[in-house]
Every structure is written in C-alpha cells, then in structure tokens.
Amino acid sequence: MFVANQTKQFIIIALAAIIVYSCRKGKSTPEEPMIVPQPEETLRQQYSKSVTQWPAAAWYSNIKVHELAALPENPSKDKAELIALGKALFFDPRTGNGMKTCASCHHPDTYWIDQKTTADGIALHHRNTPSLENVWYLEGKLFHDGRAKTYREQIAEAINSPIEMGGNTTALPAKLQAIPGYLRLYEAAYSSQTMSVEGLLDAIAAYSRSISSGETVFDRFIKGDYQALNDAQLEGLHLFRTKGKCINCHNGAFFTDLDFHNLGYANGAFFTDLDFHNLGYAVTSKGALDNGRFEATALETDKGKFRTPGLRNVIHTAPYLHNGSISSLSELINLLSQGMPQKTGQQVNGTLSPHIQNVRLSSKEQENILAFLESLSNVPSKTERPVLP
Incomplete structure (x- = not known):
C-alpha cells in the first residue's frame, strides 16, 4: 500500500513537472523557421511566362507602355475579286507612265523593298523604299513622314509623281476601260464596268493591305514555345x-x-522639294536637309522627324533609315548604342529625340540584340505575278 502511494505521488509529481515545463516553453520566444534559400531564376525561367510576368522593361517617363506581342491576324476583309484587280494594277506599268510599276520599288521577292539606298523611280528619289508588309496597320500615317492619311491619297501621289511612276490618275479609268481584260476584272470587283479613279485606287489599296509577314521564331516563343x-x-x-x-x-x-x-x-542622298499643291518636284542640292514630318504639319517641332519603322523582317530590309544612309543593321545598332553620333555628311535638323541616349552596349550585347532581331524574320511566301490583261 505504501509502495502504491509512493508510485502515485511520483506520477503526480512527474505530470506536474511536464505541465510546468510545457507552459514555460509556450511562453518562450518561438524559434524562427529555417529559410531555405531559393536558387535565382535563370533568364529563360524569367521569360518562360506570360508577357505580363516578364522582367520590368526600362521605360522612359511619359511613354505609353505597350509591351511586345505576337503577330495578329490581318484584319482586312476585302473580297478576292477586288484584291485580284488591285494586284494586276500593282504589277502593270500601264498604271503609271508605261515604265514603272508599284512593284518597281516594292519587290515581293525581297520583302517588298528594292534594296537600294533611295527609291528607284523615274528620277532619283531622296528617300528609302519602305516595305509593304503589314501596311494595313499604317493607315493614317503613310509615307516616312506620315503625310498621307488614306491609302487613296498615298497611292495617287505615287502614281502621279514625276519622279516615281509618272502617271495620271485622272486619265487612268479611260485608259484601262479600253482594255477588255480590265473591264472583266473591274466588273467582278464592283459589279460595274464604269471605272472610277476611286475604284481603281481602292483596289490597289486592297491588294496592299493583303500583304502580311508570317509567323516568326519570336511569335512561337511568346505563344508558349519557350525553347x-x-x-x-x-x-x-x-x-x-x-x-x-x-x-x-x-x-x-x-x-x-x-x-x-x-x-x-537629316541629310539625304538627294533631296527633292515637294509642292503638295501641284505635286511638282525639283531636285536640289545633294545632301540637303530633309525636313521630314514638318512637310506634313508645318510645325517647327516636327523638323527632322520620321515615323518609327516596324522591325519584322528588319534584317532583310537594308539599307536603313529614311535616307538609306546606314548600310547594315549591326552598324545601326552600334550607332544607336552610342546615341546616334552623326556620320560624315549627316547632321541634326531640328531637335534630337530625347530617346536617343548613349546606352553603352558592349560588342557582345550588340551581337545579342542583332540575334534577337533575326528572330523576327520569316521565310516569305511566294508571290505569283499576275497575267496582265
């Protein structure tokens, strides 16, 4: 009995000790959980996500943020018959003066440019030929200086220009109406054989809007193929x-x-003063300043400004800038890296953009940017030239 009582007392004391110890432990400062350092994400891991989760871009202040995106579907819904009429006109020298066509500068086999310093028209032009790929997204800002607001306006100027195609849009309907094949094409497009200048220009515009670039390596990457x-x-x-x-x-x-x-x-290989009222051109001094956007707006702040070119298939569209003064993309990247120091014969006309800064890219970094720009390319689809009426 005595032993049993001792055993009970021992158990009670032991339990009390456990309770006291537990209470004291509960009142003590809890131990910090062990933090296991996570390995830093690789660059590929950082970009193997939705664009919204990519590393922050280095935006300048007052910039409208617009992230990179995959190539959208061409929204043009022009009927096939209208496009067929426009294609014939695009490749037909009779659209102009019988010597030059739209395709004289915009070659389908060379990404819709002529690969020359300045456009190869009837006379020497002062500006480089821009590509027609994806031209549908340029409406309202056509030409390097954005002076044409509509496709009709832009195409009419090219046809009528004495240094481009040397044609006459006013006389074009009567000239083409005498060609039976064009009557059939026009009737298929418009259900009428009575041609109009507007109808012919709209057909060329429809064909131009149908010209799109294709899917690129970058497009596949941004859509989820992260390799x-x-x-x-x-x-x-x-x-x-x-x-x-x-x-x-x-x-x-x-x-x-x-x-x-x-x-x-701002200096061109050749410069032409343009009278926008009568479309009269006169070649002036070699290397004279090109006023750029100023020619369209007459605003001093627009002197020397030109529209930012798109970069899809950019590695195939040398030479570069509005005047074709830069022969290679690697040279242009190097100049931009240094803040665009003026080469011999070039100068600032107006005020240099505040976006032009010396970012001091190393040679290797410039090579990598060039490699990225190569990923914006696609193999062009074959364009069959039409059988002309």
Whole structure:
C-alpha cells in the first residue's frame, strides 16, 4: 500500500513537472523557421511566362507602355475579286507612265523593298523604299513622314509623281476601260464596268493591305514555345527591353510606336522639294536637309522627324533609315548604342529625340540584340505575278 502511494505521488509529481515545463516553453520566444534559400531564376525561367510576368522593361517617363506581342491576324476583309484587280494594277506599268510599276520599288521577292539606298523611280528619289508588309496597320500615317492619311491619297501621289511612276490618275479609268481584260476584272470587283479613279485606287489599296509577314521564331516563343529562342536571342530580347531601351520606340506586335522621332540623320542622298499643291518636284542640292514630318504639319517641332519603322523582317530590309544612309543593321545598332553620333555628311535638323541616349552596349550585347532581331524574320511566301490583261 505504501509502495502504491509512493508510485502515485511520483506520477503526480512527474505530470506536474511536464505541465510546468510545457507552459514555460509556450511562453518562450518561438524559434524562427529555417529559410531555405531559393536558387535565382535563370533568364529563360524569367521569360518562360506570360508577357505580363516578364522582367520590368526600362521605360522612359511619359511613354505609353505597350509591351511586345505576337503577330495578329490581318484584319482586312476585302473580297478576292477586288484584291485580284488591285494586284494586276500593282504589277502593270500601264498604271503609271508605261515604265514603272508599284512593284518597281516594292519587290515581293525581297520583302517588298528594292534594296537600294533611295527609291528607284523615274528620277532619283531622296528617300528609302519602305516595305509593304503589314501596311494595313499604317493607315493614317503613310509615307516616312506620315503625310498621307488614306491609302487613296498615298497611292495617287505615287502614281502621279514625276519622279516615281509618272502617271495620271485622272486619265487612268479611260485608259484601262479600253482594255477588255480590265473591264472583266473591274466588273467582278464592283459589279460595274464604269471605272472610277476611286475604284481603281481602292483596289490597289486592297491588294496592299493583303500583304502580311508570317509567323516568326519570336511569335512561337511568346505563344508558349519557350525553347524557340536560342540563348543569344533570349539575351538580346532582355537587352532590347532593358539596358538597350529599344522597346521605348519599338514596341507592340509590329515593334513600332507609330510615332515620329528625330534621330539626327537629316541629310539625304538627294533631296527633292515637294509642292503638295501641284505635286511638282525639283531636285536640289545633294545632301540637303530633309525636313521630314514638318512637310506634313508645318510645325517647327516636327523638323527632322520620321515615323518609327516596324522591325519584322528588319534584317532583310537594308539599307536603313529614311535616307538609306546606314548600310547594315549591326552598324545601326552600334550607332544607336552610342546615341546616334552623326556620320560624315549627316547632321541634326531640328531637335534630337530625347530617346536617343548613349546606352553603352558592349560588342557582345550588340551581337545579342542583332540575334534577337533575326528572330523576327520569316521565310516569305511566294508571290505569283499576275497575267496582265
């Protein structure tokens, strides 16, 4: 009995000790949980996500943020018969003066440019030929200086220009109406054989709007194929958005803000003064300043400004800038990296864009950006030239 009582007392004391110890432990400062350091994400991991989760881009202040995007579907819904009429007119020298066509400068086999310093018209032009790929997104800002607001306006100026096609849009309907094949094409497009200038210009516009670039390696990457870009291209994408600050002007699906900027290269190979009222041209001094956007707006602040070009298939569209003064893309990247120092024969006309800054890209970083720009290319689809009426 005595032993049993001792045992009970021992158990009670032991339980009391356990309770006291537990209470004291509960009142003590809890131990900090062990934090296991997580490995830093690789660049590929950082970009293997939705665009909204990519590393922050280096945007300048007062910039409308517009991230990079995949190529959208061409929204043009023009009927096939209208496009067929426009295609015939596009490749037909009779649309102009019988010597030059729209395709004389916009070759389908060379990404819709002529690969020359300045446009190869009837006479020497002062500006480089822009590509027609994805031209549907340029409505309202046509030509390098954005002076044409509509496709009709832009196409009519090209046809009537004595240094481009040397034609006469006013006389064009009567000339084509005498050709039975064109009567059939026009009737198929408009259910009428009575041709009008507007109808013919709209047909060329419809064909121009149908010209689109194709899917690229970058498009596959941004849609979720995160191995599509190689390491150099991925590094270039990151530099394009961050240290290089290229994204400030080259953004969105077409890599352009569609705005006008002064890069400080205003001298042309040849310069033509344009009288917008009578479309009279006169070649003046070699290397004279091109006023750019000023010619369309008459605003001093627009002197020397030109529309930001899109970058899809840019590696195939040399030479570069509105005057074709830069022969290679690697040279242009190097100049932009240094803040666009003026080469011999070039000067600033107006005020240089504040976006032009010396970002001091190394040679390797420039190579990676070039590699990224190569990822914006696609193999062009074959364009069959039409059998002309």
